[in-house]
Amino acid sequence: MNPSLHFLTRDNWYWSLLLFVYGLSFFLMGFGIIIQARRGSDLRLGRRLPLLAVFGLLHGLVEWGYIFIPTAIVAEGWQTMRGMAVNGGHALLLALSYLFLLAFGINLLADTRGWPAWMRFLPLACFGGWLLFSALSLPQQSTAVASWLILIEITARYLLAAPGAAASGLAILAQGDELRHLRRGSLRFFLAGAAGALFLYAFGGGLIVPPAPFFPASFLNTSLLLRLGLPAQALRILSSILVAFFIFRLLDVYDAEERHYRETAREREMIWRERERIRRDLHDGLIQSIYGLALGLEHSRSLLAENPAVAAERLAVLKHQAEEVISGLRGYLAGLHLGRELPADPVALMKRVVTERVGGTGLKVNWCIRGNGRPHLDADQRDHLYHMLIEILSNIRRHAGASEAWIGIDLGAGGFRVEIKDNGTGLPAKVPAGGLGLENLRQRAALAGGWLEIEGWPGAGTTVTFWLPYGGDGEGRDHGHSRGAGR
Incomplete structure (x- = not known):
């Protein structure tokens, strides 16, 4: 867990409110997808949306962790087993949520472009690389744990979040041809909106990271956005609301597909x-x-x-x-x-x-x-x-x-x-x-x-x-x- 962000929510109630809205947007998006996806789908987007749902549910819990995990436990750091479990578990949950975001984008692109089967293992390879880096960079002294937690968060955003959101945006944008036969022109608009929101999240949630002594974190970071008058969390909250809104509207694809099947069945019955x-x-x-x-x-x-x-x-x-x-x-x-x-x-x-x-x-x-x-x-x-x-x-x-x-x-x-x-x-x-x-x-x-x-x-x-x-x-x-x- 990023200690500085956690302590920020302790001192400013409006940051707690913003993070709550941030987590709520993704959590409701995931919950809505799970409810709709129970009906099943033959569309590529419909089959892969449950992966995005898992990302939304997990990431909502991650953001709520900054609000609801007691400060005393976070302050324990690596000094107690409880502190290790909470801080390490929170970092792992963050990376795991990004794993499902990347899995959604890569699998949907593979379905659309006909990529070879090994490409579908790329998200797991990236997640494995993050785990390996986290283990190798684990500090020996408890005083360095806070810096290490920030470092592995940056790595998760670079290795999983940024490519995951970008791949998801490209994959969603490529679904227009398959959805054309549903004769719902609004779906193409929502596809473009969802893709744009994911690209925005790839920038705000994947490339904008805490300052660190290496490029590009040394230049493109949360401090730069603060100097420009745009806090990184505000950008992430905006992108999360937009992603949730457009994905919610894209859930109409399940109803449109069902109506299309009913119309096709009626046409076949008429032909018969x-x-x-x-x-x-x-x-x-x-x-x-x-x-x-x-x-x-x-x-x-x-x-x-x-x-x-x-x-x-x-x-x-x-x-x-x-x-x-x-x-x-x-x-x-x-x-x-x-x-x-x-x-x-x-x-x-x-x-x-x-x-x-x-x-x-x-x-x-x-x-x-x-x-x-x-x-x-x-x-x-x-x-x-x-x-x-x-x-x-x-x-x-x-x-x-x-x-x-x-x-x-x-x-x-x-x-x-x-x-x-x-x-x-x-x-x-x-x-x-x-x-x-x-x-x-x-x-x-x-x-x-x-x-x-x-x-x-x-x-x-x-x-x-x-x-x-x-x-x-x-x-x-x-x-x-x-x-x-x-x-």
Whole structure:
């Protein structure tokens, strides 16, 4: 411990107050970093800030030692074990705090510049050099202990504090590129402010030392600043407050990184949902349309020998449907939303789909419409209902081999219920789990705000039942509609 500085706090209360503020600034900085750093970070700065936190906590304790360690213990010097422990321990704690400051700067620079691994051991080498110098210069006489304590403090400032603060300032200044993707322009300002404050501390806390009979301590020292009217402690206190302020503001990097991760996760989810939508659209729309054309062509070929005129009519219908498929594909690739081109009335939409997809296939469809609701679907619901019907009708023709189907529609107050039956082969005894078509149907019904169920037995046909709410602004959707209602 520097005895002159300790005794100065005994005689001047304002020096005690200034040193308390000095220590408090660094201690609060370290405490704040520890609290924020518990969340972890993938950023270079976020990973290395805990080293700066240890410096702040230790250095705060060092400065408070000048105030709270009893004068009698400091005056004992090397004459008692207690005096040796307190004075030597205080000097060791000072150097140890600077070790973490240098470790922060060197490690952050190594992460940023890609330095070799051995460079990370440089702070330990400097600290080891300080320990060796302190041990070799240990005085034999107790009367020289005060001068020795000042000497090892000067060595710690030259060997650890000055390069540590300078390296930390350079390292923080180099983090602008990595933080740019967080889209927080204020962080670059705080980086520059923190770097400037650390450079100021490198000068005031590292190069400004007590007078000593060697260069540069013989010239650049606390006495010179006193003659200039600027006490070294005042400069250090100012730099500590600035460092703490800008580092506190840089702690926003943890929140900014977390927000960035949330935004990235939302973007990835949106991309995944869009891919799922494209997958469903292609499976339920284009593929089913092409398969429907193939079935129509097969049916028309069987009519060529028996009734060429009817076959020609159906081929004309199929040609028109093929042109619509091509047109729809072009519109889809151009990013057009199909739901906006479909009728908002679900009954009209369903009749349109049945006319387009069943015509020319030989499937007879019977209708039964009940209720007097005022149905209206929004664009997304129309899109889902459109593809649901294409999938259901395709399954009736492709898998069930049905010749006749019945479509019943119940228009309720908050939504409508649809039941589609066929006279086909029915479902197999064991339906494959997770089939793409059936899973798509359930997903689309859920995305439209409703539900869907499929029932069937071998040889007894299949029944698909679903309920969808009316659209608009989404209010009043009866999500609690019973699946058993109306059966």
